[in-house]
Amino acid sequence: MHTPAGPWTVTRFAALQVLLLVPTVLAFVLVVVGGALAVVTVGVPLLLVAVPALRWITGIHRRMAAATLGHELPAGYLPTDGLPAMRRLQTWALDPMTWRELLWALVSMTVGLALSLFTVLLLLLVVTGALWWYGAPHLMRLRATLDRMFLTRGHTEQLEQRVADLTVSRAVTVDHSAAELRRLERDLHDGAQARLVSLGMTLGLADDLLARDPEEAQRLVAEARETTGAALADLRGVVRGIHPPVLADRGLVGAVEALALDMALPVAVDAHLEGRPPAPVESAVYFAVAECLTNVGKHAGATRAWIELRHRDDLLRVVVGDDGVGGAEPRHGTGMLGVMRRLSAFDGTMVVSSPDGGPTIVTLEIPCALSSERTTPSSGTV
Template sequence: MTEPSRLRLTAYAAAQLVLGILALVLAILTVTGAALMVVWVGGLLLAISVPLTRVVADAHRRMATDVLGLEVPRPYRPVPSHPWHALVAVARDPMTWRDLAWLVWACTFGWVIALICVLELLALVTWPLWWWTLRPKMRARSQIDLWFLATSRTERLQQRVQVLTETRAEAVDSAAAELRRLERDLHDGPQARLVALSMSLGLAEQLLAEDPDAARRLIGDARTTTSAAIGDLRSVVRGIHPPVLADRGLTGAVQALALDMAVPVTVVADLDGRPPAPVESAVYFAVAECLANVGKHARADAVTIAMTHVDGRVRVRVHDDGVGGADPGAGTGMLGVRRRLAAFDGTMSVSSPTGGPTEVILEVPCDLSSPRTTPSSGPG
């Protein structure tokens, strides 16, 4: 990564001067809002100051990573859409309080460092100081900024352990629910038909000598019951791992789903191989759930599914032009998708304003292996 020029560093310092004044205002608003939380005014102040603080912090985080030549991810936890839940989530996020401490630093000592960097350029006498000491001062300022604004390795490990604990518990619950579903499907379908088959064959055996015609009718009924039981078993097997997924891969399986939709579905895929089988299955069932929701609720005229593999992640975008208003937290289907993907460190994001359109983005980190066996794109 190319080191920023001195003029660019000075421009950063000038921006930090302006943002430092805003940091002072935000610090006052945040403290005042926290003190007034007993009345509604406090919540209103925090609803203004916290998002603005994160915008300002993001700007400083980008400048600091450019100065130091680092890559630092945005460290904030997801914020729910419900106002009260969002307030609780923000209050529980350690970065909220680190941002507040950073505001104090940014509008005091950090602001002084930025001011010195700018003034040294403007005076002829101090120009040599600007030339020789600008980089060390800006690097020091950036390191302190990231000490506040980026999670440490220990914190990242703690967060990782927390995420793994939660996803493991969700995976266990999901597996238990799936076993119960399979038990119900087997009990209500194939088992019931096999019991009926056994009874029909028993009666046919008793009637074979006395009433051969009735016995033949019972055997015919038994043959029909056998065909129905086989069909039920195939349905159960498809619910575990669809044969089309094993035979044609993720692209072909999603195209098969698209063909079964009453709404026109276009599938565009750019996958240079196949994900691991468990990931492939999880993504397939996630897409199937998205399409089922489109068929039930969206009243859409067209659906587009785009599948890519970028930066070590399989990314699937499901877009429909329906009425929108989808709430991923309202039903068990999308919650199940989120749990299924979370077991592989995957994520699901939903954008569905009232009036539409709806866009669901599924992402799962994985490597691809073996060449694809189906065309990479095709209309549904």
């Protein structure tokens, strides 16, 4: 929640909304004409330009409405990143927000314009100064409420989208869990189990030779001891893949610092938690940060990196950044897809900003509560 904007701020918003009338009209007309001509393909280029233009305009109004009302107004678009042109058009056509924005344009060009224009005129007319001071915030909150009605999903739509997201997340999590179980079974079968079978055979041979050839039996016992150590190492590796011991010993902050210490380049860690997240969340965040740092070491060509870890308003937020070459595409790598799957199981999100030339910034957010146990704040360059 943020403090609602005051008279001067909302009046600047009103003036900008008046100036955006012409682009709004142009974008609205192009979308309507492009949609009508799309059946003969002539309208396709128009839509590819007009729809993003309209979304750019609505994005400005959405931010102004959020500042006026004092809280965020998420757009809730269906994702279209990386889609070819025709698939993008199909997604836009199926996205309820596209039709909401067209309806908003009609309201914005009529009722919305009247409210914004009246707010500006109240300031310009000298005799209405007092009326402007007290009335402008109320007028613009009414305008912002109208914008909110059309530019964000309704409660029912949000619930429907939430159910759809959870359905997909559950299916992905189930598949991921099944794959993890198969991996653990394979690791145990190929590693520790094979060594234990060999250990049993070696001890059996040593038992047979104990009376006839004590020296050979002693050599086999020494070999069995080495096999035991190797089997224990394999078991530790399997356990470490489930829940790293450093998490249990040092908590999430300490585990992240340990990851930073293992990097070949300097990594600044700025972490502050008043408690500990649930163990499954800690594990998911730990592996997510580990994957991000692995990508920095392998692909970024960076000279430095940084990690920020915060918890506020029941939201755990982790930022991993580097000064490398940029151009990272999370959906093209199995590692980052795995991170997305891990986070989706906890209703978490991952956002990647990686323009060509850098920097690359990965933001991870997971809603969770912290335990009462305090984790010592940490800040510094590793």
